[in-house]
Amino acid sequence: MKSYRDRNNPLRAVLFDVDGTLADTERDGHRLAFNAAFKERGLDWEWDVALYGELLAITGGKERIRHYLEKYAPAELNRAELDSWIAGLHKAKTRHYVALLERGETPLRPGVARLIHQLREAKIKIAIATTTTPENVTSLLKSTLGEDSPGWFDVIGAGDIVPGKKPEPDIYHWVLERLGLPAEQCIAVEDSENGLRASLAAGLDTVVTVNEYTRLQDFTGAAVVLSDLGEPTQPFTVFEGNVDSGGWVDTELLAKLKAQRGVLAE
Numbered sequence: 001m002k003s004y005r006d007r008n009n010p011l012r013a014v015l016f017d018v019d020g021t022l023a024d025t026e027r028d029g030h031r032l033a034f035n036a037a038f039k040e041r042g043l044d045w046e047w048d049v050a051l052y053g054e055l056l057a058i059t060g061g062k063e064r065i066r067h068y069l070e071k072y073a074p075a076e077l078n079r080a081e082l083d084s085w086i087a088g089l090h091k092a093k094t095r096h097y098v099a100l101l102e103r104g105e106t107p108l109r110p111g112v113a114r115l116i117h118q119l120r121e122a123k124i125k126i127a128i129a130t131t132t133t134p135e136n137v138t139s140l141l142k143s144t145l146g147e148d149s150p151g152w153f154d155v156i157g158a159g160d161i162v163p164g165k166k167p168e169p170d171i172y173h174w175v176l177e178r179l180g181l182p183a184e185q186c187i188a189v190e191d192s193e194n195g196l197r198a199s200l201a202a203g204l205d206t207v208v209t210v211n212e213y214t215r216l217q218d219f220t221g222a223a224v225v226l227s228d229l230g231e232p233t234q235p236f237t238v239f240e241g242n243v244d245s246g247g248w249v250d251t252e253l254l255a256k257l258k259a260q261r262g263v264l265a266e
Helices: 026-040 049-055 062-073 075-078 084-104 112-121 133-143 170-179 193-201 251-264
Strands: 013-016 127-129 154-155 184-190 203-208 224-226 238-240
Touching: 013 170, 026 049, 026 062, 026 084, 049 062, 049 224, 062 075, 062 084, 062 127, 075 154, 084 133, 112 127, 133 154, 170 184, 184 193, 184 251, 193 203, 193 224, 203 251
Parallel strands: 013 127, 013 184, 127 154, 184 203, 203 224
Antiparallel strands: 224 238
């Protein structure tokens, strides 16, 4: 039986990850905010660029702090009410991160704003599927796309609303359920191996745009792996996959990718 998904199920929605996908928020955003929170709490921890790259294998800020304790500061695991202490430290980190965004120091990656505007014009739904906090998401959107931009998204799935963080597919299932759409009618945009594993497990064709931290990760199963979403004046670089376009991701290219994946599914 043929499963030519593009013919029978046109693209209805694009689901975006946030950190590393919409903007390069990890190295010069979240990392700096963690360090500011540590200093504020009197901790002598310093997450440098290399260490933070290692810690990014753990999805979720609170989970990342706990992993650091287990590996680098095990004595801290004996703190009373450890879960509450970690949550409080993470809340301080979020405050520092939001302040950084409000200063306008974190631009969107190439092609992101252009694609979001085009999807809206084409009446294709847009959604967020991330494990970062809702406050981080809305602050990034407002500081880059405008005060009203969170309302452009049909669904924003963020934070601890699901039990399993990526690479578990929980957040994608949650978003798809609220969109009221099957995965076959949607495409995800991710930047990491953990994100790709989550989207694929939810049945989503996925475009990967790598960053400094994720370039060498395993993206087996992605529809295409690119340097970014590209602009007419700044074309993307193709790392994996067959792409026939002028060098930027638009609705036409997304439709072509769906068609290619449909052929593979026959």
